[in-house]
Amino acid sequence: MLSSIKIGKIAGIEIGVHWSWLFIFGLITFSFADKEGLLHEFYPEWSTAQRWVVAAIVAAIFFTSILLHELSHSLVAKAKGLPVKGITLFVFGGVSNLGREAQSAAEEFQVAIVGPLTSLAIGALFAILWAALRVPAPQASGIAGYLAFINGVIAAFNMLPGFPLDGGRVFRSIVWARNRNLLAATRTAARTGEGVAYLLMAGGAIQFVTVNPIGGVWMFLIGLFLRNASAQSYEQLVVQTTLHGLTAADVARTDYTPIPPDLTMAQLVGDYMLSGHGRYYPVVAGEELLGLVTLTDAQRMPREAWPTTSVYKAMTPFERLHTVSPQEDALKVLQIMGEADVNQVPVVDGRLLRGVVTRADILRLIQVRRAVAVEG
Numbered sequence: 001m002l003s004s005i006k007i008g009k010i011a012g013i014e015i016g017v018h019w020s021w022l023f024i025f026g027l028i029t030f031s032f033a034d035k036e037g038l039l040h041e042f043y044p045e046w047s048t049a050q051r052w053v054v055a056a057i058v059a060a061i062f063f064t065s066i067l068l069h070e071l072s073h074s075l076v077a078k079a080k081g082l083p084v085k086g087i088t089l090f091v092f093g094g095v096s097n098l099g100r101e102a103q104s105a106a107e108e109f110q111v112a113i114v115g116p117l118t119s120l121a122i123g124a125l126f127a128i129l130w131a132a133l134r135v136p137a138p139q140a141s142g143i144a145g146y147l148a149f150i151n152g153v154i155a156a157f158n159m160l161p162g163f164p165l166d167g168g169r170v171f172r173s174i175v176w177a178r179n180r181n182l183l184a185a186t187r188t189a190a191r192t193g194e195g196v197a198y199l200l201m202a203g204g205a206i207q208f209v210t211v212n213p214i215g216g217v218w219m220f221l222i223g224l225f226l227r228n229a230s231a232q233s234y235e236q237l238v239v240q241t242t243l244h245g246l247t248a249a250d251v252a253r254t255d256y257t258p259i260p261p262d263l264t265m266a267q268l269v270g271d272y273m274l275s276g277h278g279r280y281y282p283v284v285a286g287e288e289l290l291g292l293v294t295l296t297d298a299q300r301m302p303r304e305a306w307p308t309t310s311v312y313k314a315m316t317p318f319e320r321l322h323t324v325s326p327q328e329d330a331l332k333v334l335q336i337m338g339e340a341d342v343n344q345v346p347v348v349d350g351r352l353l354r355g356v357v358t359r360a361d362i363l364r365l366i367q368v369r370r371a372v373a374v375e376g
Ligand SMILES: [Zn+2]
Pocket: 069, 070, 073, 115, 116, 158, 166
């Protein structure tokens, strides 16, 4: 996940700010407070300090608008029973870290659509303020108008039909509801997202060479960001969806070769590894797992020591092994292997060995299931 600065909790939801947001905050404040900015135009009599203070307040309102947008996603998700880990505000808005994906198309639709609707509602409030203040306080009305406009832009941008933007999620939920295939729907939404991203990048490039170089760069960067995010979230979802509902016991293999603890390393290499029985060997006494010895353990040890060292001495003992229970989610097992940087984990019931999950097996499974699910 994005690294961020934690700023507090609202309704049990942790709020964080990515460093890129601080940059945007500064940029918005500057663009308002600057001599060329909106405030100087509205209030030429104001001092520089006055302009900066008001500019920071406008930026803070902008910040709050985006926070409310994200909060609305999180609150609806919570109401639907989805675990919400927190919100991270970053350069182009925010992300809600949900513990898992929506379980149904309807659920996803509601969680996604509420964000842009919230931005639209905030925009409408500022539009009313803008209209109400036009005569009595034209300058304040101008600021309200700006905030109405920017919230409208946030709603519109987020409704672009590119996954993982809200619009992409709404789009995906509609495709999902129609074809009842989450993976295929995600692929469609991700592809549309890529298309939208390329359009933005092309639009940015055209703007850059014609009317507005800075705006062009921004548009191009947003397109680039969307393209990457779209591809990434698709990959993530493919893994999540294909492994959904599978446990460690489901994906474990049982055709490993258990070895006794008193075997020497020379015997292990000569009789087992060289005859192609595999790269890892559970060391067992009866059914009880004592440890795991791998090709790497043999490679690390000087050859001269092989005949006199037992596998029991060379193995990684049970206490230091990463193991999982048969009921553990297959997705979690994959995460554990990634974090521990190991290629296999024993599946144990207490200390009894029930199987071994290998990274290669899981990746192969993902490939096959992806092919079947998307085509099927
Ligand atoms: Zn949103």
